[in-house]
Amino acid sequence: MLETPHAYVLQRDNLRCVGPDSTEFLQGQLSQDIESLTDLSSAWSFLLNPNGKLCAWLRVRRISNEEYILDMEQGFGRLALDRLNRFKIRVKCDIETTQSEIIRILGEGANEIKESFVDSGSVADLEWASLEGFDLIGPTATTPEGCTTGTGDQYDYVRITHAVPKMGSELTEGIIPAETNLVPKGVSFTKGCYTG
Template sequence: MYCLLENRALLKISGTDSEAFLQAQLSNDISKLDDTSVQLNAYCQHQGKILALFWVIKCEDDFFLSFPLDLLEAIRSRLQMFVIMSDVDITDITKKYIQVGCINETHQKALVINDKLSLIITDKKNINQFNMEPTVHWDMACVDSSLPEIFSITSEKLVPQMLNLDIDEFGVNFSKGCYPGQEVVARLHYLGSAKRRLFAFDLDSEVNIGDSLYCASSKSAKARGARYKSSGIVIFRIKYNSHFYCLATLEVELKDAKITLNNEQGPTLTRINK
């Protein structure tokens, strides 16, 4: 199945210093990226909070960064700030190419994301080569794969561990060099103190990115009289076959507790076991 991913920006990073530049900015080891796969990377600020999640693609001597369109201007400007005297060019090529999500497809141009999902980046003139299905199928596959995303509403709110990026070093490499926020991310890793993780949920009611998860039995919710303190946050949501699904962070100790949306009277979320 092929789906046109129209809501994603695409930046090209080129120049003789492009690999070194990205290595110094992103959470994963860029030197390990080949031209057959997509590498997930967190772009963090100095406190370790994620500004954006990039799908990084190597294209000969250049690199492509794919991420949600609503972050394009903020991220392009921030990356440009750190170019300084390096031989690095950052070009917005969003309108030049199309991005096609592949679900359980084998294609010679497909770049592997995981065992189910892959990505094709191709010229717009090739769009008719694909029998596109509605994007909701891609979104559902992302929920099934627990593939996280960061949008403007959740930018600078989460550290990589909350999105499970540290597990099997899927999105964070702990032996590479420094990058913004690296000390905070590494300290959480080596102390084993990730109290919140990413989980998939379903529910019968409308849910939106940025909504809070609430647990009446949470110690943090009761602390200092904070009756409605959040125990997590929704980072991705879809409506699929008249039902709602989402990916959300949640305190690990509450994963089997009753979780409601936004407050104690909100709709109940059912965790999807994987």
Template structure:
């Protein structure tokens, strides 16, 4: 078990309960992640895309005995429930908000107590749990700083139907099952991966001083290399053109900056090659 682990409640996340005889078949045709083989205590990371293959919402799928929970952004939970209801048609599925809180335990070292599930995106992120399993001793800002230090993009980086999931590194973070068959937006996603048409990805951007505002341009000389999506003091996540950003002298807000490739990302890209 990690020494002095931090536990925080993620008020930015909320649950949707999905149940009924057809719940697996229903979600299998929608999400980027395989749910047909999800165990009752399993946890998987995925997303719901637009038909054109752009990222709508990320979500964790938590297996339960009688269905699953979807761990989603709290601000978009109602919209996600409405979207799922549109897709339901005649499927025997029940979809409803659930008040159970979402907890995280980090850093990702050692073993966690029963009831905690290792984050499927990256073990170093820690564990997630659902329900009041442990008293919080940290805030959500502490977890966000931990995530940002690891260079893992989050919901603040997705944008509004503007980003492809591969640009957000979902393929490197276990968020897309390319073997599961059809899902909404599958054709575009699979074509990008198959043809290697991945010109831009989200990378950590390092600089001195406060984070630039979201949308601030990142420049390589006079050329646009990308834009900042979110950040904090000295560090941000930016969507960058790989051919212009990697190894280049960058500037953001007139300040020198550099793009980093986190170790987890480099390893995932090697395995994917």
């Protein structure tokens, strides 16, 4: 258990989806209900291959009705881009790859720190069931005062201790969503059909 808030800098691959058909296109490709997102809100989602097996576990963040950022573990952006492009036929949605750093704040007291950033538009919910936490995202994200800076190895220890799977480690291509323990967080059962 982290008795004080810790900050971990994580490298992420991003797909920036822009265009008038972005919402409709992503609604048909991701397991989460994209149409229910409001500006600057986010949700976790699966990107599945046509056979129903995992391509990527990612967070989709709505910037506007015509712009979304999909962020995922480093090393999976190109795979996700190739998968989306396979089904991007006569769709007005340009997709580009970028990379970014996020600051993940975990531990007791994280929710109090989060309150000071809520109005900035840079907060993304984390929703680890057993630990307070959130992500600071965007180009202006910096480590907040009152946080201990943690290392990558320390982050992996905390993540594994709290049973949070990671793409490339516990989550690999070829598994099905039911094997991940992430279905309640990443699948909408009311949105209708999507690829996979």
